[in-house]
Amino acid sequence: MRRRTLALGLVGAVLLAAGCSGQGGTSTDSTAGGSTSALILGQTDIPSTFDIQGYASGTKTQYFTAVYDTLLRQDGTGKIVPGLATEWSYDDSRTVLTLTLHDGITFTDGAAFDAAAVVANIDHFRQSSTPDLSNAAYVAGETVVDPTHVQITLSQPDPMMLNWLTQPLGYMSSPDSWDNPDVATNPVGTGPYVLDTSATVVGSTYAFKKNPTYWDTSYTVYDTLTMNYYADQTALLNALQGGQVDAASCSNYSALSQVQSAGYDVNTSQLDWQGLMLLDRDGAIDPALADVRVRQAINYAIDKAGILTAILLDHGTVTSQIFGPSTAGYVKELDSAYGYDPAKAKELLAAAGHANGLTLTLPSTAAINSSLLTTIQQQLADVGITVNYTDVGTNFISDLMGAKYSASWMQLATSSDWQTATFAITKDALFNPFKTERPEVDALLTTIQSGTDEAAGAAAQELNRYIVEEAWFAPFYFVDNIYVSKPAVKVTMAADMVIPYMYLIQPKA
Amino acid sequence: MVNFLVRRLLTGIAMLIVISTLAFSLLYLTGTDIARNLLGDNASVQAVELRAHQLGLDQPLISRYLDWLGGAVHGDLGKSWFGGSPVLDLLVSRLGVTLSLVVISTIISAVIATGLGVWAAVRRGAVDRVVQILSLGGAAIPNYLIALGLVTLFAINLAWFAPTGYTRPTASLGGWVASITLPVVALTIGCIAGTAQQIRSAMIDALRQDYVRTLRSRGLSERSVVYKHVLRNAAGPGLSVLALQFVGLLGGAVIIEQMFAVPGLGSLSVSSTIQGDIPVIMGVVVIVAVIVIGVNLLIDVAQGWLNPKARVS
Numbered sequence: 001m002r003r004r005t006l007a008l009g010l011v012g013a014v015l016l017a018a019g020c021s022g023q024g025g026t027s028t029d030s031t032a033g034g035s036t037s038a039l040i041l042g043q044t045d046i047p048s049t050f051d052i053q054g055y056a057s058g059t060k061t062q063y064f065t066a067v068y069d070t071l072l073r074q075d076g077t078g079k080i081v082p083g084l085a086t087e088w089s090y091d092d093s094r095t096v097l098t099l100t101l102h103d104g105i106t107f108t109d110g111a112a113f114d115a116a117a118v119v120a121n122i123d124h125f126r127q128s129s130t131p132d133l134s135n136a137a138y139v140a141g142e143t144v145v146d147p148t149h150v151q152i153t154l155s156q157p158d159p160m161m162l163n164w165l166t167q168p169l170g171y172m173s174s175p176d177s178w179d180n181p182d183v184a185t186n187p188v189g190t191g192p193y194v195l196d197t198s199a200t201v202v203g204s205t206y207a208f209k210k211n212p213t214y215w216d217t218s219y220t221v222y223d224t225l226t227m228n229y230y231a232d233q234t235a236l237l238n239a240l241q242g243g244q245v246d247a248a249s250c251s252n253y254s255a256l257s258q259v260q261s262a263g264y265d266v267n268t269s270q271l272d273w274q275g276l277m278l279l280d281r282d283g284a285i286d287p288a289l290a291d292v293r294v295r296q297a298i299n300y301a302i303d304k305a306g307i308l309t310a311i312l313l314d315h316g317t318v319t320s321q322i323f324g325p326s327t328a329g330y331v332k333e334l335d336s337a338y339g340y341d342p343a344k345a346k347e348l349l350a351a352a353g354h355a356n357g358l359t360l361t362l363p364s365t366a367a368i369n370s371s372l373l374t375t376i377q378q379q380l381a382d383v384g385i386t387v388n389y390t391d392v393g394t395n396f397i398s399d400l401m402g403a404k405y406s407a408s409w410m411q412l413a414t415s416s417d418w419q420t421a422t423f424a425i426t427k428d429a430l431f432n433p434f435k436t437e438r439p440e441v442d443a444l445l446t447t448i449q450s451g452t453d454e455a456a457g458a459a460a461q462e463l464n465r466y467i468v469e470e471a472w473f474a475p476f477y478f479v480d481n482i483y484v485s486k487p488a489v490k491v492t493m494a495a496d497m498v499i500p501y502m503y504l505i506q507p508k509a
Numbered sequence: 510m511v512n513f514l515v516r517r518l519l520t521g522i523a524m525l526i527v528i529s530t531l532a533f534s535l536l537y538l539t540g541t542d543i544a545r546n547l548l549g550d551n552a553s554v555q556a557v558e559l560r561a562h563q564l565g566l567d568q569p570l571i572s573r574y575l576d577w578l579g580g581a582v583h584g585d586l587g588k589s590w591f592g593g594s595p596v597l598d599l600l601v602s603r604l605g606v607t608l609s610l611v612v613i614s615t616i617i618s619a620v621i622a623t624g625l626g627v628w629a630a631v632r633r634g635a636v637d638r639v640v641q642i643l644s645l646g647g648a649a650i651p652n653y654l655i656a657l658g659l660v661t662l663f664a665i666n667l668a669w670f671a672p673t674g675y676t677r678p679t680a681s682l683g684g685w686v687a688s689i690t691l692p693v694v695a696l697t698i699g700c701i702a703g704t705a706q707q708i709r710s711a712m713i714d715a716l717r718q719d720y721v722r723t724l725r726s727r728g729l730s731e732r733s734v735v736y737k738h739v740l741r742n743a744a745g746p747g748l749s750v751l752a753l754q755f756v757g758l759l760g761g762a763v764i765i766e767q768m769f770a771v772p773g774l775g776s777l778s779v780s781s782t783i784q785g786d787i788p789v790i791m792g793v794v795v796i797v798a799v800i801v802i803g804v805n806l807l808i809d810v811a812q813g814w815l816n817p818k819a820r821v822s
Contacts, residue, residue: 048591048784129548129556184592201602202592203780204772228674231779232767234657235673239770241665242672 035488036507039222042236042248043229046203050187053128056168058498065502066208066225068189070170071099071118072162073503078326078415078495080162084113084172084190094157094450101148105215107174109188115150120175122152125168135169157450159418163496192221192502204229220506240264240484247485249499253313256482264484269493272411273322275475277424280406281436286360289406293352295471299338300345301383302376304476311372315480321468322424322475324414326495329460337468345383357384363405364389365396373409403433411479415496417448417460425467440466517809521802532794533574536787546785547590581795587788596792599777604796606675607773611758614693618700619751625701626708630716631735640705647702652761656695656768663691673770692769696761700754707750711743745812752808756801
């Protein structure tokens with residue numbers, strides 16, 4: 001008995017010693033001094049499928065840009081740069097886009113990448129029901145000109161077209177792979193990495209190896225790439241504090257100081273604005289909102305800086321406009337168009353005939369910070385506007401689109417002028433449910449859609465000024481989007497994507 | 510004993526059918542448009558209808574269930590709706606991870622809880638009170654808080670272990686031990702607390718029996734009395750509570766696997782639930798049910814072996 005106890009004790013001691021010395025099995029050696037041997041990324045999402053007909057953007061972007069090249073790429077400022085296509089040009093009507101392709105590139109299964117493959121890919125994408133299908137909303141057809149030239153015909157000019165080709169519409173996978181039974185789990189592209197299916201645990205850890213025949217020598221590809229999925233924010237924070245990942249998205253502002261203390265650099269971009277959408281500008285269900293003075297009063301009633309500090313711990317920039325800082329339509333002085341001025345708000349409400357106050361009904365959902373909703377309610381009450389919230393649960397978006405509410409809290413992307421317009425300003429915009437339309441707005445939208453880059457930029461700024469003056473919205477702030485990285489890794493934030501594309505993550509020189 | 514085993518086995522199979530029927534019905538009768546969820550808001554009505562047809566969602570629920578059951582009986586649990594991997598392959602790749610956590614936690618808990626329970630029952634007094642206080646504390650603190658404390662102290666501050674991740678034993682035995690140490694400790698503490706209390710109570714009851722006095726009067730050593738006779742009589746309730754704790758550990762593993770980013774059944778069930786991957790969810794339900802029923806069967810057999818009277822109950 002005593003001997004058995006001793007043996008058990010010895011086994012325990014050995015295991016404990018093995019445990020203390022075996023940490024290297026789970027922790028990761030950081031890429032020291034910009035080493036190119038290994039890169040480990042923390043992820044907060046997993047790909048449902050590697051088939052490009054599936055959902056492939058947003059927080060899933062890095063999985064896809066690891067294995068698939070895009071026809072075009074963008075630098076950190078949002079400028080379009082060559083990808084698989086070296087040159088591109090529009091015709092005068094801006095409805096025919098001609099792309100010149102790199103010659104001599106092959107997919108990892110040996111199939112040639114050429115104009116026929118591009119046409120097949122875009123067609124494959126358009127036939128799908130991917131949530132990214134809006135990328136191809138204006139694509140009317142694709143034509144092979146010759147093996148290195150392809151033409152994409154649009155039903156109407158799409159100022160976002162070049163951006164879409166840096167995103168899922170631009171992913172190029174081998175057409176020969178689409179009939180493979182493992183198409184969803186074994187992607188075949190021309191990209192910098194190849195998925196190592198034997199070392200991958202689907203839904204947990206995705207292992208990649210450098211594509212030995214990668215064509216693009218203009219940027220560095222790591223020998224191995226690992227993406228670890230953290231479903232739990234606490235687990236991701238622990239992994240960061242333990243130095244287990246080289247880079248990851250970090251949406252937990254309150255933990256950012258801990259992450260910085262662990263030696264990570266903070267990379268920031270601003271892709272979204274948050275605030276109130278004042279939708280019923282013609283007073284269809286809420287006549288009070290038809291008066292611009294009421295809409296302006298709402299803008300003046302909100303202490304944006306106070307809310308930014310309280311809710312987002314100052315991780316954002318106070319603004320009164322919805323055109324993002326990286327867009328041509330952004331006008332810096334409009335950030336301070338509406339300061340916090342409750343007295344002015346009351347004055348405007350009185351002038352609009354609402355000296356005794358008015359009532360608004362806004363939708364709420366569990367996904368929206370309840371303290372934020374309470375603060376908005378309180379600050380509007382201070383100027384005489386009573387806010388009643390209706391919990392709409394998971395019907396939040398559908399109810400908004402169904403024009404059931406005259407105003408609502410919202411977070412919207414604003415990484416290009418046309419995206420901003422088609423999300424919230426055009427007559428058929430997703431978030432213009434009451435179909436607000438003004439002739440001066442239409443004229444500017446036409447220029448933004450069809451004009452030259454310079455004319456479109458100027459029109460976007462003019463439209464921005466009009467929208468702010470007319471108080472179509474009551475924006476609070478642009479939100480910081482944060483991606484942390486170890487000093488050995490150089491991260492360039494994407495201007496239009498929540499996490500950097502793989503080619504924007506490099507060893508530091 | 511054979512009759513007893515056959516009876517228990519048949520009960521287990523019946524329970525498995527009931528559980529799978531309930532789970533299948535609940536998952537499909539939620540009223541959500543499954544095909545629409547899978548394809549997203551942009552999908553056309555035709556695409557959604559086609560997908561629904563491909564998945565057999567246009568068939569009556571009973572025929573869908575019988576199809577699934579027919580496959581399951583032959584070891585075919587269908588394919589994941591996301592990624593197309595066979596569900597059984599996914600389960601097999603994750604099962605070992607969860608079982609290693611839960612089984613090791615159970616064994617460690619059984620050994621330590623037995624030691625503490627016996628020590629408290631035999632020594633009583635201050636030792637008993639200390640064990641009771643520790644048990645109460647261990648049972649009261651949720652395992653995710655324990656996990657958080659362990660990670661902060663041993664992984665982040667002391668850097669003795671990695672805060673997240675899992676190393677397969679085939680890749681590195683030392684790495685595997687390191688990667689499961691903190692999750693196992695987090696799971697074990699509550700389990701020890703509950704089991705030690707039960708064993709202590711059962712031991713105290715057993716030590717008061719007449720036969721103990723008789724054994725002592727015959728001159729048997731105290732060690733022989735306690736460990737050979739009393740503990741065997743007290744083991745029944747301990748085993749029962751250990752079985753319950755095992756089931757609890759399976760549930761606890763869901764949270765712990767998430768916190769430590771361990772690729773087990775728990776994290777698979779969470780990710781498949783988020784995605785709405787019903788075949789995988791069903792697979793997890795079935796495999797967990799089989800494990801729970803199997804463990805209960807083993808406990809029944811052990812109880813029967815320890816106490817023949819239990820076989821007729």
